[in-house]
Amino acid sequence: MPVSDLPPGRHLALTWGIAIPYGGMTTAMLDRSRLFADAGTPVDVLTLDDRAFPLPPIPGVGVETSVTIRNLYDWPRTGEVPTGSGLPGAPAPLDPDGDDIVCDEAGGVLLRRLRLGEDGKPVDIDHLRPDGTIALSERRVGARGRVLLARDAAGRPIRAWRRRYDFYADWLDHIVGEDEAFLIVDSKTVAPFAAGYRRRRVTTVHVVHGSHRGPTPGSVRASRQPVFSRLTDFDAVAFATEAQAADVRAIVGPHPFLTSVAHPVAPVDVSALPQESEREDAVVIARLEPIKRVEDAIAAMRRVHGDTRGRTAMRLDVYGTGSQADQLVALAADDDGIRFHGHTDDPASAMATASLLLLTSRSEAFGLVLLEAMAAGCLPIAYDIAYGPAELIRHGENGWLVPDGDVDALADAIRAAAALDPARRAAMRRSARATASAYSDARIRSRWASVLRTARRRRRTRGGLRRLAATARRMTGALRRRLRPSRR
Template structure:
């Protein structure tokens, strides 16, 4: 009898937010969730922990774009609290300070959605948030989150209070992670559950979350060290990497990164490699004559070094005719600088972020990847599946694990723009038959990362994580009972 691709139970994917111009991690999370639904038939709920007030609109846009499908839903913490009572013993809200914001206070700003104030906030002189209050559709207070309470030692502590339908304190915590845990408890409600945490911010906030019957897995999407040789774990990941044993499994997208992380921890047994999956496009690729130009699909940030791609194409066009076009798809902090860099060059076009932009890979000849690091490189895989040849810097960790240099793509030394330009020239200058063979090899490589195969890898990893968690809890239970009896015997001897 064949084993089901995924174990039964409630499946959740946890992230901090869904940005409007979301990039690789969020795209990978949504794709995996669709794969779970299509390949294994399980429903997946994507949980977000941030407090933006327009998630109904976000979900609608994602459905229109095909990012959410039937059986894959989006649920935000604060939206849920507005319409559901949080289980728990009444009256515990009095444990922490409770002082709701006053709408008539000139320092308080309200944020509306569809004509209703759903959030008010008070900021300090430097723009830092001191308090945020969240409201239901009927105007009653649902959460009051103070962040300006004095604590000995100079830092500020927090008071997070959830209110009942009358706006009175119901439950409270001194850290926001307590609210996150209580919410997930309410969603799971004692059933078997699988919690896959993609965001590193969410992973830090849920680091201590442990419940019987719930398997907790963290996916590391980006590099955990900087590109400098011998560098330490980057600050944003140190807390999680110091406690990898807090998860039933930690998933890395490449074997290279998994092996590197294994050298940093004693908990190697829970480190797993599962690549990202892709939905393979139709097997009727366009003719070689129908392909033209280069493309970049990336967030416009310093990390992605899109200016390197522009410089490489300029160097290519200095020696080839007709000139090679470059279409860049993305948004980010470097957009204005890149617009100045392009300065009206007709062969360079900067488009805004569009989830449908991956469709241009079927018509493009070359994809350029110039990041300082790539946890995996989903765009590389999508390009290969479409027969678009990737030319990438060989940075940690994804490009070198996916691309076979000269066979199905090109790898060049990190940061070497001249080598990048030479690699692009070599692709477009080779005979059509050789280039077609390279495209076929790229499609064959991409087929090894099909959603079906990757979903089954996930099923295997989740089942092993559950067995590991059960074994650990058994050991912890035995240890606890042994310690308890030791204390009893000690008291008796006295």
């Protein structure tokens, strides 16, 4: 095990939840956590989703790997919530036989009862322990108010919260205790809460996954605006590319600490890769959602299959699931050279046997799949979008960049790749693997260590300045009171 160069303290990763199968953001978060843990720095992955039912085994996650997943709602279930004061009375349990009651269970264990409103959204919730006792009651109060009440096994109130954010903060305080801690926030859903979570011993870093770009130049998309308006509340904000960090800096100014940390990519055993003559097909690995524009990859391959210019036997294998799955299957129904495989837990194997990777997204924060493909010697053909592809791909050397949204150019790049001399194509694969090697675990972990130390130093400096300013205000107020003329 390598010696960790990460700063000492509790290391926490905060996100909303982990859906199965999970996408790029969760993959990056778990990979970073494993990266830290492999160097001897344990990581707790913290989730706030109240629908977090028991997860299936996740590779590299567990006590034995020092990456542990913990959920907020397990806190009251364990009975570790400290007793508060001024507690309201415990509400009556929700009637399991009520017409408006929905029950959630996992593995035969009932975990929640919910009373739904006319809009189909939860109004009241009872979170249950495995033995059926109520661990936490949530009740609506008035039009928008809410009371959360932790209860012991006998149903007695233990602690109450008027806001979910207060509930979240108390849990984090419980986990951190008196330790120095680093809280890395991956989810944009959780980021507004984390921006307001300020503790003297906790360094907060927000990792921005995905593009921030709005509909007009220099604008920020609506889902990012609540957090981008208060980036100075974080001790650091990390992007996957320096280009995105620079673009955001031009929008928000110089005061937030904006930096970049790329994603690591695992090396691939070159001896296990197939021979050049055995790598013929192209692959798409993406969520089948509009933002990924997989229909463009299908349209380009259909053009390659249907014309007489550079006709090729290259097939396209599509891996992924999503809302557009049926539509995309129908789009390729008359082309036997386009095959759909659904979700894969082993994308590396798919890329290790393919010749090309097609990336047709509307936006990316980095495009980790590009690096994963390069590490496997799978040459990428990508739309030239912000951010990621142009920082990784040198056109004609380790892959191809084509104009954003140009399906004809995408088809031409596929033809060009298929027509390459095998020796030239093998040389490009070596160049692609060399690009990926620059994103090794050791280099990315060292970068994270530097960012966390700088963020901690800024937190301490800013905290000291705030305390000095508060002292100055108190002294100024006292002096003014002393100099104020007395009234007789």
